[in-house]
Amino acid sequence: MAEKKLTIALAGNPNSGKTTLFNALTGSNQFVGNWPGVTVEKKEGRLKGRSDVMIEDLPGIYSLSPYTMEEVVSRNFLIDEHPDGILNIVDGTNLERNLYLTTQLAELGIPMVVAVNMADLIEKAGDKINIEKLSKTLGCPVISISALKGTAIRAAAEKAVEVAEKGQTAKMAEFHPSVETALKALGDKLTGVPENLKRWYSVKLFERDDKVLERLNMDVSAINDIISKVETEMDDDSESIITNERYEFISRSLEGCYRKKGSGELSASDKIDQVVTNRWLALPIFFLVMWLVYYVSISTVGTACTDWVNEGVFGDGFYLFGNGRDAYTEAMNDYYAANIFTDEVKANVDQAAAAGITGAEDIQAAISEGDYEAFDEAYGFYGSELDEKADGAYSISETVDTALEAEDVPANEDYGKWVPGLPVVLENLLDSVGCAEIVKRLVLDGIVAGIGAVLGFVPQMLVLFLFLAFLESCGYMARIAFVMDRLFRKFGLSGKSFIPILIGTGCGVPGIMASRTIENERDRRMTIMTTTFIPCGAKLPIIALIATALFRGSSLVATSAYFLGLAAIIISGIILKKTKMFAGEPAPFVMELPAYHWPTVGNILRSMWERGWSFIKKAGTIILLSSIVIWAGSKFGPSGFNAELELEESYLGMFGDAVKWIFAPLGFGNVKAAVATIMGLVAKEEVVGVFGVLDFEGLTQLAGYSFLAFNLLCAPCFAAIGAIKREMNSAKWTWFAIGYQCALAYVVSFIIYQIGSVLTGSGNLFGAVLALLAVIGIVWLLIRPYKESVKLETVISKG
Amino acid sequence: MKSLRDTVIGETVKVVKLHGEGAIKRRIMDMGITKGVEIYVRKVAPLGDPIEVTVRGYELSVRKADAEMIEVCN
Known part of the structure; x- marks a missing residue:
């Protein structure tokens, strides 16, 4: 006889230790995906040591109601796939509410084992659960386990396999006699339903569950009489009657099974909570935690790692453990001082600075400090400016080029264990096999650059995900929502939206991915749509460029950019929550505040890795592809391939030329600005690459700022768009998000440019009137009357 | 009639009836x-x-707008 495969569904409340148990039971043998059609994560894995047993990890749910995605996918799985057994994990420290789901699972007629988790904590608190008695009342095996310590988890899994093989189902909860009579009457109306699911269908019919009525092709009128009779008798709606009856059943069942010491002493978790959500301390603590997350992952550790990947692994190379870097820097500084910072060069730069040539002061400063890296950067930016102005009178390029091409330039390899970067290694390899120039450039500038753009984010993201996983599993995330809910609800966001936005200041991709922690779909979508408005790390170079080129490096430009981002989030939140797309089902905010506990290292690392890996897989392909396409576009033209092709002569440039009229009303209708904006879709920092400082000559401050505003607010880079698509899991919503972002960016830039032009006395009447109308339109959208659908119709009258 | 919203911090009350219907009530x-x-009404957010309330031995957070539909008595 061929070996039969068994499927065991792992079901339980959120925070019941389900993930820990699943990881312990399956080890590394997991498959992560999504449930079809929704963003709910689907995980399955083989039971360790039993390759014939598949464990299906259902989402953490409180009930099998038809109201949330998680609950619907869970119950559809249980009904349609009919797993051979259910392993129901319940939190022993919170038995009553956890067993509520158990009573619903029991009705599915699937063999079940109940695992009471946190057995060690219960004992420590001095409480007692009579497992044997509980097992008798529930009519199924009950096993006391500790998922964290791994106690008895094997026994629980084996028991689940055993009952699954035997087909031993649990006892179903008994309700009030009147309800039972009605359920029996409803059951008689059922045809073509498997015998073991009869109870479940009867109960669902009694609750008038839309999704089940639809499935059975029944009309509610056929059963209304039976239900209303009980409703009148018990003075409540049928759904509530069933819920009440379930809890009644649990209370009865627990009598004599569960003894609480009831000391009234505060637990450690209560004590922590007294401080953390304290009226006065909650906000300062919250901001401290956020600052710490930001500081560690974005400004220090994360950036250092990202720089290492970008400049080391995907750049020239790096010193192993940093050994030799200082020696090399010193040697290079000496070499530059001797060969490049000559009196002639100094004199030219001084003259250029005196003549007010853009950037000459930066070069001057680098020379006087003797810092070769600062010089390279400044020269790279402004060197050509010196060549072009005053017929090359200030030019220093000859000296620099000669010095750098000389034989005796210090070589990296001589100062320590130098690991060359991937592009260098590949270039040498391709050269050695005599590869054609076009293939070489494709590999290096298209593919490797693309992979680098993806992997550059990864370290920073992993650090962020580590924090997220910790905040989530220790229980603080729920408190963040508790503390911030009131503020964010006003903008149609959730208290948990703060985290994605904060992370978004580093990189929008992990920011968008962090929105997963928001359970409510409406709040999550809103957060996804608005997170990328905040300037991310890659937008900073654009801000710096505009500030340097047009505003004499004023720090007000950067500050205003953040305010612009925040304003865009708030305005969008208020406008969007009033639209049809975001109206609809009211969003209940009834949230458990789980007890604080110290998470396990394994779980946190696993969660971090799962998120990181899913980014690499999904966004990676998109960025790689777009990077190749953009590369080809900029290097090919009607004249064929040319690595040194001028932008205007490439297909990309021609495309920019064709679409530049779109940006004319915003003040920057030229080829380079159009191309730069397109390049920004690959990665925002690319904008700077196309759009050197020099191209701003002749552009007004206003047009420059309008360009900045547009690039900050419009569709994010492809990586972020990929993340949006993945988190929205819907093409419609993805397009809506991107369309909205671009439209908002266009309108804002239009208003800035047109109204600004009028104020500076150069605008035209038509544009100004249109801009004014746009302002009025936005104001109207902001203040237009709106009835919050969250409000419930019946409200108890006061007094 | 008194609702959970009117209940002061530190007070323990008994649920009489739940008003409203549909998803939130469920x-x-x-x-x-x-x-x-x-x-038991434990605290109010800053x-x-x-x-934040304690019910059936665990902590739950409820918005005031939703608490309004929970009718209680002392």
């Missing part, structure tokens, strides 16, 4: 706030909303 009941259960 959710609140799923979380264990049913007729006859005792609720910004004045939502509130």
Whole structure:
């Protein structure tokens, strides 16, 4: 006889230790995906040591109601796939509410084992659960386990396999006699339903569950009489009657099974909570935690790692453990001082600075400090400016080029264990096999650059995900929502939206991915749509460029950019929550505040890795592809391939030329600005690459700022768009998000440019009137009357 | 009639009836706030909303707008 495969569904409340148990039971043998059609994560894995047993990890749910995605996918799985057994994990420290789901699972007629988790904590608190008695009342095996310590988890899994093989189902909860009579009457109306699911269908019919009525092709009128009779008798709606009856059943069942010491002493978790959500301390603590997350992952550790990947692994190379870097820097500084910072060069730069040539002061400063890296950067930016102005009178390029091409330039390899970067290694390899120039450039500038753009984010993201996983599993995330809910609800966001936005200041991709922690779909979508408005790390170079080129490096430009981002989030939140797309089902905010506990290292690392890996897989392909396409576009033209092709002569440039009229009303209708904006879709920092400082000559401050505003607010880079698509899991919503972002960016830039032009006395009447109308339109959208659908119709009258 | 919203911090009350209907009501009941259960109002969030209550031995946070539909008595 061929070996039969068994499927065991792992079901339980959120925070019941389900993930820990699943990881312990399956080890590394997991498959992560999504449930079809929704963003709910689907995980399955083989039971360790039993390759014939598949464990299906259902989402953490409180009930099998038809109201949330998680609950619907869970119950559809249980009904349609009919797993051979259910392993129901319940939190022993919170038995009553956890067993509520158990009573619903029991009705599915699937063999079940109940695992009471946190057995060690219960004992420590001095409480007692009579497992044997509980097992008798529930009519199924009950096993006391500790998922964290791994106690008895094997026994629980084996028991689940055993009952699954035997087909031993649990006892179903008994309700009030009147309800039972009605359920029996409803059951008689059922045809073509498997015998073991009869109870479940009867109960669902009694609750008038839309999704089940639809499935059975029944009309509610056929059963209304039976239900209303009980409703009148018990003075409540049928759904509530069933819920009440379930809890009644649990209370009865627990009598004599569960003894609480009831000391009234505060637990450690209560004590922590007294401080953390304290009226006065909650906000300062919250901001401290956020600052710490930001500081560690974005400004220090994360950036250092990202720089290492970008400049080391995907750049020239790096010193192993940093050994030799200082020696090399010193040697290079000496070499530059001797060969490049000559009196002639100094004199030219001084003259250029005196003549007010853009950037000459930066070069001057680098020379006087003797810092070769600062010089390279400044020269790279402004060197050509010196060549072009005053017929090359200030030019220093000859000296620099000669010095750098000389034989005796210090070589990296001589100062320590130098690991060359991937592009260098590949270039040498391709050269050695005599590869054609076009293939070489494709590999290096298209593919490797693309992979680098993806992997550059990864370290920073992993650090962020580590924090997220910790905040989530220790229980603080729920408190963040508790503390911030009131503020964010006003903008149609959730208290948990703060985290994605904060992370978004580093990189929008992990920011968008962090929105997963928001359970409510409406709040999550809103957060996804608005997170990328905040300037991310890659937008900073654009801000710096505009500030340097047009505003004499004023720090007000950067500050205003953040305010612009925040304003865009708030305005969008208020406008969007009033639209049809975001109206609809009211969003209940009834949230458990789980007890604080110290998470396990394994779980946190696993969660971090799962998120990181899913980014690499999904966004990676998109960025790689777009990077190749953009590369080809900029290097090919009607004249064929040319690595040194001028932008205007490439297909990309021609495309920019064709679409530049779109940006004319915003003040920057030229080829380079159009191309730069397109390049920004690959990665925002690319904008700077196309759009050197020099191209701003002749552009007004206003047009420059309008360009900045547009690039900050419009569709994010492809990586972020990929993340949006993945988190929205819907093409419609993805397009809506991107369309909205671009439209908002266009309108804002239009208003800035047109109204600004009028104020500076150069605008035209038509544009100004249109801009004014746009302002009025936005104001109207902001203040237009709106009835919050969250409000419930019946409200108890006061007094 | 008194609602959970009117209950002061530190007070323990008993649920008399749940008003409203549909998803929110079901959710609140799923979380264990049913007729006859005792609720201890623990605290209010720093910004004045939502509130934190203890019900059936665990902590739950409920918005004031939702608490308004939970009728209680002392």
